[in-house]
Amino acid sequence: MISLRYEQSQGDHTLFIKNSPNGKLTFLLVYVDDMIVTGDDEIGKLTLKEKLATQFEMKELGKLKYFVGREVAYSKQGRDSMYSISLKKQENYDARPQGYLLSKII
Structure with missing residues (x-):
């Protein structure tokens, strides 16, 4: 992933992120x-x-429906981000929420 210019997340080492010049x-x-x-x-x-x-x-496999036993919800209003944050708190996940709106990314 490094050779493709992706950066490994410090909060989750299984997540790799690439910022394009655009x-x-x-x-x-x-x-x-x-x-x-x-x-x-898209490119x-x-x-x-x-x-x-x-x-x-x-x-x-197409559009993501489930991940780690949880159903993935899609929303054009950006509610996905709030849902994922509240789920992490509810389930006592030791994760820091990131500032990405899933509805705009997925």
Whole structure:
């Protein structure tokens, strides 16, 4: 990931983030043998998927529905961010919420 100019998150070492020169973001989240590629940089997401496919056997599963046993909710109003923060507090996750609106990224 370093060779592709992604930075590893200090809060979650399974999260990699790339800031494009145009200000757009691409995220890669790895969980065991699953990977989630998301962001607001369509070209960045496509490029990342192509690079990963040269190294790993991959299958496109479409829009994310569940992750780590939780249903993923989508909202155009940006409520996803608030939901994920309250879920972390409710479940006592030791994680700091990040300032990304999921509805604009996913």
